[in-house]
Amino acid sequence: xxxxxxxxxxxxxxxxxxxxxxxxxxxxxxxxxxxxxxxxxxxxxxxxxxxxxxxxxxxxxxxxxxxxxxxxxxxxxxxxxxxxxxxxxxxxxxxxxxxxxxxxxxxxxxxxxxxxxxxxxxxxxxxxxxxxxxxxxxxxxxxxxxxxxxxxxxxxxxxxxxxxxxxxxxxxxxxxxxxxxxxxxxxxxxxxxxxxxxxxxxxxxxxxxxxxxxxxxxxxxxxxxxxxxxxxxxxxxxxxxxxxxxxxxxxxxxxxxxxxxxxxxxxxxxxxxxxxxxxxxxxxxxxxxxxxxxxxxxxxxxxxxxxxxxxxxxxxxxxxxxxxxxxxxxxxxxxxxxxxxxxxxxxxxxxxxxxxxxxxxxxxxxxxxxxxxxxxxxxxxxxxxxxxxxxxxxxxxxxxxxxxxxxxxxxxxxxxxxxxxxxxxxxxxxxxxxxxxxxxxxxxx
Numbered sequence: 001x002x003x004x005x006x007x008x009x010x011x012x013x014x015x016x017x018x019x020x021x022x023x024x025x026x027x028x029x030x031x032x033x034x035x036x037x038x039x040x041x042x043x044x045x046x047x048x049x050x051x052x053x054x055x056x057x058x059x060x061x062x063x064x065x066x067x068x069x070x071x072x073x074x075x076x077x078x079x080x081x082x083x084x085x086x087x088x089x090x091x092x093x094x095x096x097x098x099x100x101x102x103x104x105x106x107x108x109x110x111x112x113x114x115x116x117x118x119x120x121x122x123x124x125x126x127x128x129x130x131x132x133x134x135x136x137x138x139x140x141x142x143x144x145x146x147x148x149x150x151x152x153x154x155x156x157x158x159x160x161x162x163x164x165x166x167x168x169x170x171x172x173x174x175x176x177x178x179x180x181x182x183x184x185x186x187x188x189x190x191x192x193x194x195x196x197x198x199x200x201x202x203x204x205x206x207x208x209x210x211x212x213x214x215x216x217x218x219x220x221x222x223x224x225x226x227x228x229x230x231x232x233x234x235x236x237x238x239x240x241x242x243x244x245x246x247x248x249x250x251x252x253x254x255x256x257x258x259x260x261x262x263x264x265x266x267x268x269x270x271x272x273x274x275x276x277x278x279x280x281x282x283x284x285x286x287x288x289x290x291x292x293x294x295x296x297x298x299x300x301x302x303x304x305x306x307x308x309x310x311x312x313x314x315x316x317x318x319x320x321x322x323x324x325x326x327x328x329x330x331x332x333x334x335x336x337x338x339x340x341x342x343x344x345x346x347x348x349x350x351x352x353x354x355x356x357x358x359x360x361x362x363x364x365x366x367x368x369x370x371x372x373x374x375x376x377x378x379x380x381x382x383x384x385x386x387x388x389x390x391x392x393x394x395x396x397x398x399x400x401x402x403x404x405x406x407x408x409x410x411x412x413x414x415x416x417x418x419x420x421x422x423x424x425x426x427x428x429x430x431x432x433x434x435x436x437x438x439x440x441x442x443x444x445x
Contacts (some may be wrong), residue, residue: 067097
C-alpha cells in the first residue's frame with residue numbers, strides 16, 4: 001500500500017473528528033479488552049480501514065504499518081520478507097496500535113522489551129482532529145512516551161514505524177521441567193543471558209514448571225502442527241524437544257487461546273474435527289465471548305445454580321527477585337493453573353514510559369492467568385482480583401489494564417503516575433473529549 005493512501009485516510013479521519021460533537025469512540029473490527037464497558041450514545045469514529053502494511057524495509061530493518069493492522073496481517077507481510085516484528089504478541093487478533101497503547105508481550109521480550117519499546121515513531125490523532133508525529137527526540141516526545149498504557153485516552157495511533165529482525169525458517173524448542181520454584185526462576189535468569197532467541201514458560205502446578213527455550217534453525221528434521229487437532233500446551237508436558245515452522249511458532253498459542261479454549265468445550269477431538277482448522281483461533285473465541293457478554297448466558301446459568309464465580313483474567317509484571325514469592329502466593333491463594341510465564345528485559349534506560357515504568361535494567365517476569373475462581377464462600381465482587389492487585393503492588397510490580405481493575409481513584413493515580421498523566425492530558429486533550437485513564441480502565445466508561 002502507498003503512503004498516499006494512508007495520508008488520504010488520515011485526513012478523512014481528522015475531518016470527521018473535527019466535525020463530531022458527541023462522545024468519541026472507535027468503530028473497529030477487533031478488541032482484546034476483557035472488561036465490559038458502558039457504551040455512550042453517539043456516532044463512532046470508523047478506524048477499520050487503517051489496517052494495511054505500508055512498507056517492509058529490510059535494509060533499515062523496519063516496517064511501516066497502520067495502527068489497526070492485526071499482527072496476523074503484519075507478521076505475514078514481514079515473513080514474506082524473511083523478517084518479523086521484534087515482539088509479536090501471542091494472538092492473531094491483536095492490533096499493533098492496541099499493543100502499543102495497551103501492553104503486549106511475547107517470548108522475545110527478554111531481549112527486546114514490550115511492543116512499545118520497539119517503535120521508532122508514530123502518528124497520533126488527537127481529540128481536536130490534529131495529527132501529530134511523535135518520536136523519542138522530537139517536539140512530541142512526551143506523547144511518544146506517554147501513549148503506552150494510555151488506552152486511547154490521549155489520542156489514537158494511526159501509523160507506526162516498528163523495528164524488525166531477520167528470521168530463519170524454523171524454530172527448535174526445548175521444554176525443560178523444574179519442580180522447585182527458586183531453581184526455576186534461577187534458570188529463567190540464566191536463559192535470558194544466553195544466546196537463545198525465545199524464552200517463555202508454562203506453570204502447571206508448584207511441582208511442574210516448564211521453561212521453553214527457542215532457537216532459530218535453517219532446517220528441521222520434522223515440524224509439528226498445533227493449528228488443529230493437536231494442542232501446543234499439551235505438547236509442553238509430552239515432549240522434551242520440538243520443531244515448528246517460524247510461522248507456526250509465532251502463533252503456537254493462538255489455536256487454543258493458550259489453554260482457555262477449554263471454556264468453549266473445544267479441547268476434545270469431535271469438536272475440533274467439527275469446527276475445523278479455520279475456526280480454532282482467538283478471533284472466533286473473541287466473537288463467542290462478546291456474544292456471551294451481550295446476552296449474559298453464563299451469568300444467568302450461575303444465578304440459577306446460586307454460584308458467584310469470579311473471572312480472574314490478568315497479566316502482571318513482577319521484578320525477577322520477587323517472582324518466586326508472587327508465584328507461591330498465587331498458587332496458594334488464587335489457585336488458577338496453568339499460568340504463563342514470560343521474562344521482560346532489554347530496556348533502553350534513556351527511555352522513560354511514565355504510565356508503565358519497568359524500573360531499572362533488571363528483568364521482570366510476566367505472569368498471565370485467565371480463568372474462573374469458583375468463589376464458594378460468595379466473597380464480594382472482585383475479591384480475588386483485589387488480592388492480586390495488592391500483592392503486585394507490595395512486590396514492586398505493575399498490572400496491565402486490559403481487564404478488570406478495582407483500585408480506588410487515589411491509589412490508581414499513585415500507581416499510574418497521575419501527576420504526569422494530568423499534564424499530558426491538559427496538553428493534548430485540554431477539553432477532555434476523551435475519557436481519562438481511570439474512567440476508562442476502572443470505571444469502564
